[in-house]
Amino acid sequence: MVDRDLAELYNVRAIALRQQVKRNTNRFPPDFIFRLTRQESEMLVSQNVISTRRSFSRALPYAFTEQGVSMLSSVLKGPRAAQVNVVIMRAFVRMREMLASQKDLLIKLDELEKKYACHDTEIKAIFDVLKKLIQPPAPPTRSIGFLPEPRH
Numbered sequence: 001m002v003d004r005d006l007a008e009l010y011n012v013r014a015i016a017l018r019q020q021v022k023r024n025t026n027r028f029p030p031d032f033i034f035r036l037t038r039q040e041s042e043m044l045v046s047q048n049v050i051s052t053r054r055s056f057s058r059a060l061p062y063a064f065t066e067q068g069v070s071m072l073s074s075v076l077k078g079p080r081a082a083q084v085n086v087v088i089m090r091a092f093v094r095m096r097e098m099l100a101s102q103k104d105l106l107i108k109l110d111e112l113e114k115k116y117a118c119h120d121t122e123i124k125a126i127f128d129v130l131k132k133l134i135q136p137p138a139p140p141t142r143s144i145g146f147l148p149e150p151r152h
Contacts, residue, residue, distance in 0.1 A: 069092070
């Protein structure tokens with residue numbers, strides 16, 4: 001989640017949220033928080049109908065991972081911070097559940113595809129045999145019957 005959106009949820013100014021993070025850098029290792037690149041920031045502006053990049057600030061925005069959002073509850077105090085953190089954590093749990101169920105569905109589809117993929121070739125082979133049975137027999141290549149013995 002981006003610092004600007006988290007600040008809005010926690011009902012604090014984005015600059016105040018970033019200040020708390022800077023005061024507690026030991027609680028936010030790189031796998032908890034990272035800065036967006038200029039290109040990522042521009043994409044975020046264009047994809048989310050944010051009027052301009054100035055909506056963030058002069059600095060590039062921070063992005064928080066699930067663990068980073070969880071750690072915010074230890075640096076942002078107050079009842080609102082606790083409530084928001086619970087809601088966000090539940091959203092992350094629900095998102096993981098949805099991804100897991102989607103992954104299970106993809107695995108099942110893959111298994112079905114593998115199970116029935118050979119049937120295509122088997123069905124084709126059956127039709128090939130049936131077509132051969134339906135076709136009229138080819139004319140004989142040699143004469144049928146007895147040949148008279150040549151007279152000398």
